[in-house]
Amino acid sequence: MDIKDYISSGAIESYVLGLAAPDEMQELENLSALHPEVKKALRDFEEALEKSILSNVEPVPSFLKARIMATLEEEGMMGGVSHPMVNVTDATINTTPAKVIPITFAPKGIMWLRGAIAACIILLIGSSIINFYFYSQYRHYVNQYKELLAQNTIQVAKANMFEASYDMVKNPAMKMVPMNTAPTKSGSFLATIYWDTNSKDVYLMVNKLPQTPVDKQYQLWAIVDGKPVDAGMVDMAKADGLIKMKNMPSAQAFAITLEKKGGSATPTMDEMYVLGKT
Amino acid sequence: MLQQSLAISYKNPIFLEDPIKYSEQELVVLLKQRGNQAFSYLYDNYSGALFSVVLNIVPDRDLAADVLQEVFVNIYRKIESYDAAKSRLYTWMLNIARNESIDTLRSKGYRNNQQNREVTESVYESVGSTSQQIDNIGLRKLLEKIKPEYRDLIDLSYFKGYTQDEISQMLGIPLGTVKTRLRAALVQLRNFV
Numbered sequence: 117m118d119i120k121d122y123i124s125s126g127a128i129e130s131y132v133l134g135l136a137a138p139d140e141m142q143e144l145e146n147l148s149a150l151h152p153e154v155k156k157a158l159r160d161f162e163e164a165l166e167k168s169i170l171s172n173v174e175p176v177p178s179f180l181k182a183r184i185m186a187t188l189e190e191e192g193m194m195g196g197v198s199h200p201m202v203n204v205t206d207a208t209i210n211t212t213p214a215k216v217i218p219i220t221f222a223p224k225g226i227m228w229l230r231g232a233i234a235a236c237i238i239l240l241i242g243s244s245i246i247n248f249y250f251y252s253q254y255r256h257y258v259n260q261y262k263e264l265l266a267q268n269t270i271q272v273a274k275a276n277m278f279e280a281s282y283d284m285v286k287n288p289a290m291k292m293v294p295m296n297t298a299p300t301k302s303g304s305f306l307a308t309i310y311w312d313t314n315s316k317d318v319y320l321m322v323n324k325l326p327q328t329p330v331d332k333q334y335q336l337w338a339i340v341d342g343k344p345v346d347a348g349m350v351d352m353a354k355a356d357g358l359i360k361m362k363n364m365p366s367a368q369a370f371a372i373t374l375e376k377k378g379g380s381a382t383p384t385m386d387e388m389y390v391l392g393k394t
Numbered sequence: 395m396l397q398q399s400l401a402i403s404y405k406n407p408i409f410l411e412d413p414i415k416y417s418e419q420e421l422v423v424l425l426k427q428r429g430n431q432a433f434s435y436l437y438d439n440y441s442g443a444l445f446s447v448v449l450n451i452v453p454d455r456d457l458a459a460d461v462l463q464e465v466f467v468n469i470y471r472k473i474e475s476y477d478a479a480k481s482r483l484y485t486w487m488l489n490i491a492r493n494e495s496i497d498t499l500r501s502k503g504y505r506n507n508q509q510n511r512e513v514t515e516s517v518y519e520s521v522g523s524t525s526q527q528i529d530n531i532g533l534r535k536l537l538e539k540i541k542p543e544y545r546d547l548i549d550l551s552y553f554k555g556y557t558q559d560e561i562s563q564m565l566g567i568p569l570g571t572v573k574t575r576l577r578a579a580l581v582q583l584r585n586f587v
Contacts, residue, residue, distance in 0.1 A: 124581070125574075125577050125581070126576070126577025126578055126579070126580040126581040126584075127577055129577070129580035129581065129583075129584055130576060130577050130580055132481070132485055133488075133489075133492075133552060133580070134488075134489040134492060134493070135551045135552060135558075135576060135580075137557065137558050137559070137573070140573070145480070159482070161584075162481065162482040162484065162485045163482070164584075165484070165485065165488070166443075166482065166484040166485070169443045169446065169447065169488070170440075170442075170443050172443075172446055172535075173442030173443050173445070173446055174442055174445040174446040174449055175442065175445075176441045176442055176445045176459070176462065177455075177459055180441075180459055180462065180463070181434075181437055181438075181441070183463065184437060184441075184462070184463050184466050184467075185430075185433065185434060185437070187463060187466075187467060188433055188466060188467065188470050189430075191467055191470050191471065192428060192470070
């Protein structure tokens, strides 16, 4: 085929104007790839066509642009393509191959969501802190409560004991024998014997006696027929109330001496603190 | 190449608003990115030309405006597949405009609005009617200057969108003849461009 003939045959014009049949189109594309002069002729006609028609423009109704641009925007959003219409500034103009610009999701909704999530997390942390605080307070108060309960139990026991003691003291059958400071001692001491005239039980109340040294202990004596009889050791731990001592059928007097721990068979007269006649 | 008999003043009437001028290469890149500004530029510079192409085929101005909108939508949709190696951007758009116009022409709605024309009407009977259609715009204007049989071929293929095969059947002419005659018609037409 003579290329020059081909070029001047109108085949190119037919192709450019879209009038060529598929086989003609293929023919031209092949020839254009093989022969630069065909390609050049192709481009030349395209340019000429463009110039020709651009010189015969028809005025377009002015409202149309806005409508068309809006339609294109919509097209971008809903057309299902991955690149919707974007607003591009001059600064981004370059001639490198187009890069896909994915749309970033509308900020409004997700900002709210993120804010809400952040707020929830902060509330949760704050709530946890408060919980820890309350729990520690709780344990503290539970312990205090337990302590109070225990103390209360003790107090109740004491009260019961005092009540019992008081009942005994009130008892008309009880003989009260005050023991005042013995001559051997200076200072003011006092202890009281409550002697049940019926049962002959002896109860001691330590009104005022000094604390004993660790290795010493008070001992109660009953003077019976002029002789001292052991009436028991004084357990100072029980000195809050009446201390039950040994039963004494008869006695002319009672006395307390300070003996070594565990007591002695005979009283140490120098260490007599209190003495009282019945 | 260009014949100078008709004044070819390369007017750029629509570069008014836009101080920026893109080269075709730049424009294609931006269009493929679906840049708002690129499409605006395209519209500003080519809508008039494309509109004239549409009007050549769909004379009704209101309808032509709708067609023009469809043309731009199609350009937007198809820009991804535009291959700069095969044709210039303008040529590509031109074909979109032409195809869209012909589709409209052939749509049922359009046909209902037009006077009934027999599709099988013979060429020589339609000569009179086609000459009545000639407007003073674009290619149509140039049709006046070429031979009647060439004129009809161009009318049927370019303005009415019939394939060469269909024309061959309509006119009772062999397909090969249609092909060469059409090419010759175009050559003659080009002499007046």
